Amino acid sequence: MPPLVLDVRTPEEYAEGHVPGALNIPHTEVAARLD
Template sequence: MNRIVLIGLVLVCVVFIVYKLKTSLGANQTQLKEKIDGGALVVDVRTTAEFQSGHFPGAINIPVDQVSKRLDEFGDKNRSIVVYCASGGRSGSAKSFLESVGFVDVINAGGLSNMPNPE
C-alpha cells in the first residue's frame, strides 16, 4: 500500500512541475502575436552570435548578461515587452529582472521556436 501511495505522490508532483513549467513561459502563440502586432518590443536575450545566426524579425538583441546595463533601450516601463532566448531559461531571468525594476508588461515567450510565425 505504501508503494502505491508513493507512486501516486510522485505522479502528482510530476504533473504539477510540468504544469508550472508550461505556465511560466507566459503567453501562447495568439497572445504573443497580439502583443507583437500591438507594438511590443521584442528582445532576444541570447548571445550576439546566437542572434546573428537567426532571430525573430524586428527583434533587438540585448544578451541577458547586459540587460541591467542597457535598461534605457527597453523604453517606457509600461510598454509591452516580449523576451525570448533558446529555451526560456535566460528569458525567464530577464523577465524577472525587468519586473523587479518596475516593468509591468513583460512576457517570457520561451525559445525562438515558440515565437509566432511572422506574416
C-alpha cells in the same frame, strides 16, 4: 505601439536566426542598459 521582442541571447546566436525586428541585448548586459 507595436510589441517589442527582446532577444537576450549572444550576438552569435542572434545572427544564426531571430524574430524579424527583435532587439538583441545579451542577458549579461540587460541590467546595465535599464538605467
